[in-house]
Amino acid sequence: MERTTLDLWVGIFVVAGIAALVMLAMKVGNLSTYNVSETYQVHAYFDNIGGLKPKASIKSAGVLVGRVTEITLDSTTYKAKVTMSLDKRYQFPKDTFANINTAGLLGEQYIGLNPGGDTENLAPNGEIKRTQSAMVLEDLIGKFIYSKAEEPAK
Amino acid sequence: MAIVSALRGIGRRTVDTVWRIGLATRFFGLILFHSGNSFRRFHLIIKELFSTGVMSLIIIVVAGLFVGMVLGLQGYETLKRYGSESALGVMVALGLVRELGPVVAALLFASRAGSAMTAEIGLMKATEQVSAMEMMAVNPIARIVAPRFWAGVISMPLLAALFSAMGVFGGYFVGVVQIGVDEGSFWSQMQAAVDFKHDVMNGVLKSFVFGTVVTIIALFEGYDAPPTAEGVSGATTRTVVTSSLAILMLDFILTAMMFGGS
Numbered sequence: 001m002e003r004t005t006l007d008l009w010v011g012i013f014v015v016a017g018i019a020a021l022v023m024l025a026m027k028v029g030n031l032s033t034y035n036v037s038e039t040y041q042v043h044a045y046f047d048n049i050g051g052l053k054p055k056a057s058i059k060s061a062g063v064l065v066g067r068v069t070e071i072t073l074d075s076t077t078y079k080a081k082v083t084m085s086l087d088k089r090y091q092f093p094k095d096t097f098a099n100i101n102t103a104g105l106l107g108e109q110y111i112g113l114n115p116g117g118d119t120e121n122l123a124p125n126g127e128i129k130r131t132q133s134a135m136v137l138e139d140l141i142g143k144f145i146y147s148k149a150e151e152p153a154k
Numbered sequence: 155m156a157i158v159s160a161l162r163g164i165g166r167r168t169v170d171t172v173w174r175i176g177l178a179t180r181f182f183g184l185i186l187f188h189s190g191n192s193f194r195r196f197h198l199i200i201k202e203l204f205s206t207g208v209m210s211l212i213i214i215v216v217a218g219l220f221v222g223m224v225l226g227l228q229g230y231e232t233l234k235r236y237g238s239e240s241a242l243g244v245m246v247a248l249g250l251v252r253e254l255g256p257v258v259a260a261l262l263f264a265s266r267a268g269s270a271m272t273a274e275i276g277l278m279k280a281t282e283q284v285s286a287m288e289m290m291a292v293n294p295i296a297r298i299v300a301p302r303f304w305a306g307v308i309s310m311p312l313l314a315a316l317f318s319a320m321g322v323f324g325g326y327f328v329g330v331v332q333i334g335v336d337e338g339s340f341w342s343q344m345q346a347a348v349d350f351k352h353d354v355m356n357g358v359l360k361s362f363v364f365g366t367v368v369t370i371i372a373l374f375e376g377y378d379a380p381p382t383a384e385g386v387s388g389a390t391t392r393t394v395v396t397s398s399l400a401i402l403m404l405d406f407i408l409t410a411m412m413f414g415g416s
């Protein structure tokens with residue numbers, strides 16, 4: 001085969017392969033939603049994180065504002081320390097309330113941030129003091145059964 | 155006596171296998187050592203890219219499309235029972251990008267391009283073209299083996315990416331166009347679940363490893379084949395069998411390293 005046709009076909013092959021890779025990255029993967037903007041870290045202590053996992057989303061008023069980066073157990077207080085990185089564009093007051101919510105009844109868990117009224121903002125590496133643990137379905141059912149059992153028989 | 159001869163048979167096979175692995179590793183080292191020349195004469199690699207990459211395009215595209223369509227159908231049937239048809243995109247995309255894309259593309263590549271490489275080099279040896287090159291002080295590894303190696307290594311990740319992309323379209327076609335899964339949730343759940351670094355790049359890394367291994371096996375079997383018609387046919391068969399097994403075993407190891415335990 002002639003050299004130029006050969007080059008043309010190989011060129012088409014390489015371009016098609018790279019285009020497929022770009023399509024996988026943009027359309028199938030999440031590269032297009034990656035934020036290049038800078039982030040800052042804050043952490044919070046929870047009594048119980050339920051099924052929260054690293055990379056879970058952090059939402060405020062339903063808007064994605066960051067991701068959970070690390071979850072460790074504090075060995076002195078035995079509380080779960082959740083480190084999160086928040087988008088620098090979004091600043092939150094110091095008395096922001098962090099609670100672990102569930103998307104749907106059995107869906108994925110995420111952290112919801114409810115801003116408070118403080119005039120000062122959360123500093124990088126700051127701590128969110130006011131937290132609420134995950135709702136654990138088994139505990140709820142347990143409470144329900146106990147409260148039923150305590151009711152006087154009719 | 156029967157036990158002794160059986161033990162001797164096991165021993166001989168083990169020693170032979172170790173020898174062959176050692177020879178193949180030395181062969182790999184020789185290819186890397188002589189690669190500089192083939193990069194200086196890049197048109198040799200382009201010629202091989204045509205015969206390994208471009209000629210495998212049709213089978214990869216068609217196979218990818220059909221695998222994606224089957225995934226879409228089967229995934230829908232199963233997910234429907236749990237009322238989560240909208241996760242069809244996640245299932246199709248993760249299955250293809252992580253596993254089926256690299257593995258099936260590599261299996262097709264081994265049987266389409268690997269066997270051709272073995273037969274070509276084996277026949278070159280049988281017709282004494284390799285010896286003729288040595289007589290002319292042309293290094294056959296630099297002239298015929300190294301370009302084929304790099305062509306295989308370059309084309310395998312591209313073919314696997316094409317396979318995965320076609321598969322996602324196949325799944326989209328069956329799931330969204332034919333069955334009627336919601337288009338928005340198909341793509342948005344897929345994008346939320348597929349991570350570029352963790353899923354797509356690990357798939358590319360897998361196909362890169364498979365490409366290297368398949369090409370090395372194919373070239374070694376061809377270069378090592380007895381210079382007879384029977385020898386070449388045996389070497390071609392061994393290429394397909396060995397590289398298919400190597401792909402599947404390596405896939406387990408790579409999957410365990412990439413996705414296991416976290």
